[in-house]
Amino acid sequence: MSVFSCRAAMPEDYPLICTFPQNAQELFYMYPAGKFPLTPEQLTAAVKERWKPTVVLADGEVAGYANLYGLVERTECYLGNVIVAAAYRSQGAASELIGQMITQARDELNVPKLKLVCHHTNLQALLFYKKLGFRPFDLRTMKGLEGETVVGLLMEMELSRSE
Template identity: 40%
Template sequence: MFLHRPLEEKDIPVICGFPQSVDELFYMFPKATYPLTPHQLKEATAHCSDSTVIEMNGTVVGFANFSRWQFRGRCSLGNVIISPSARSRGVGRYLIGYMIDIAFDKHEAQELTASCFNHNVPGLLFYPKLGFQPYAVDERQDKHGARVALIHLRLAKNEL
């Protein structure tokens, strides 16, 4: 039902349509300005590794990459988002499962981290279901200058 593959140029406009609000874009890509443009996404992916899309029935429905990747060190998930039409259908579980495989197999990482803002309740409830555990909280500011918490979660290779 799902296929994974590297990001291609043709996928970028499709992914730009995934964030449905300023908040959703902030969760996916805090530095971006809503609405997400191909230029912003290309610029972001230029500084990331393993940009991956998930297809369901031939349609791109998920995207993620690593904002940090250290061989035998730590990989950190970045720019994770699922198409609104495909949410709650297993795409996120498949996508993060595949990114876990890349982190621990290709990069031989010792841990994989993810970060979620406190308002991103779906993300905060999702990652622990995959074994991620919170380990730190940083104070940040949202697009309106309000204080928000960035909650860091990790999955250690030896905990799989």
Template identity: 40%
Template sequence: MANLSHRPLADADIPTICGFPRSAEELYFLFPRAVWPLTPEQVRATLAVRRDPTVVTIAEEGRERVVGYANYATFEDGRTASLGNVSVDPDLRRRGIAEYLVRTMIDRAFGHHHLPELTLYCFNTNTPALLLYAKLGMTPIALETRVTPWGEPIALFKLRLDAAGWQSASRIAA
């Protein structure tokens, strides 16, 4: 998608982000600890323990529109970070916004923070995300069993990418 850019999250962006999950089930996959419906207070509460909250924007009719959001759910200086809350406006999914957002966060982890690795968690039911992460060079390293709020077992993959793997994947994509 053309005209994508990114910047740090602003408080005024938070109500828009709250509209990204369309159901309690979708919210669980995007913000597993949140309670439906997602509220600005819940997002703000995560900011105290998250790092580098980032939004993706597009320019529309001379205005900036927030269309994606992510952060680092965990962060250990010089060691590792875990990408979290990757979410995209439901009306614009499958148009490259998630890829742009994840690439931005990976680039920041390795280029700006100089981390040796980046991890993330993804539920097995999110096939588009799993395929995207594989395309970007992330590989599964663990599988955990979780129980959804509605009582069903679900698999949670932990994926990992190291700096060398990202350089290799970036060269292939270029």
């Protein structure tokens, strides 16, 4: 079993992170505006508009990535660009990573609410986020890879202070 930890993402991590989406659909789930294959340049551009880019490490190796966006000071922010390398899925890497993002949103960005958008076709992620305590509160429609309608379920979690 891997030992997980988290740290701030660094530009030298981006080439490896770009290999995590295995196909265009996985990239769409992670970063709907991205073009497959993901490149370090795309990731660099996305990070400029985000907060707290973070990697999860498995025994010291980068195993996943996420960041925060849409910050409304003292109100809310969104979890974004979540991806875990295929070799580390269903092993606890995502739970460790999301836990770190929750902590950063609450303790460093001082927001009481963390939100996310998860596509209706990503059933595994929907169930995972529900298990972590996120609850649906709205729907958003968007165009998918083939121009089809995709529903984004907006989910949120109240962040309580552990003081």
